[in-house]
Amino acid sequence: MDHADPKDFYSDRKWCPSCDRYVAYLMSVTTSYCVECGGEVRLFSEDDWESFSASMEARRPRSKRSKKTNSGRKSA
Numbered sequence: 001m002d003h004a005d006p007k008d009f010y011s012d013r014k015w016c017p018s019c020d021r022y023v024a025y026l027m028s029v030t031t032s033y034c035v036e037c038g039g040e041v042r043l044f045s046e047d048d049w050e051s052f053s054a055s056m057e058a059r060r061p062r063s064k065r066s067k068k069t070n071s072g073r074k075s076a
């Protein structure tokens, strides 16, 4: 019943810098607020954000542009 899946945990918690932990939050149009202290919360802590964006970066396919050399060109 109360199966604590970390994914669930993170989906309805956000990081409150003031409380220094993940908290339940109230969502408004642009911002979410901590229910504990009323401060602005963010989706991730800074550390988690770092690793999140790092993993996004890693996932992004690198467009390798092969250098076009005009070696095949025949000029007579």
Ligand SMILES: [Zn+2]
Residues within 6 Å of the ligand: 016, 017, 018, 019, 020, 023, 034, 035, 036, 037, 038, 039
């Ligand atoms: Zn808080």
